[in-house]
Amino acid sequence: xxKPLPLYQEQLENFIFHHIHAWAExxxxxxxxxxxxxxxxxxxxxxxRTLMQDLEQRFYDEVRPRFGDV
Numbered sequence: 001x002x003k004p005l006p007l008y009q010e011q012l013e014n015f016i017f018h019h020i021h022a023w024a025e026x027x028x029x030x031x032x033x034x035x036x037x038x039x040x041x042x043x044x045x046x047x048x049r050t051l052m053q054d055l056e057q058r059f060y061d062e063v064r065p066r067f068g069d070v
Contacts, residue, residue, distance in 0.1 A: 023043075024040055024046070024047050025043075
């Protein structure tokens with residue numbers, strides 16, 4: 001019998017979105033003096049896209065080769 005993952009998919013998604021929101025808030029706060037037009041939504045979009053690109057790259061560079069699918 002398979003051992004269940006520690007989080008269900010929806011819980012994992014919420015965890016990721018929570019972190020994306022926190023990273024974006026931090027970025028906006030740190031950069032609002034230099035970039036007054038920066039907003040939370042755009043920062044969240046940037047953080048999300050960066051995370052997805054990084055995950056995809058790591059998957060192809062690190063995970064996939066371990067299973068011989070290269």
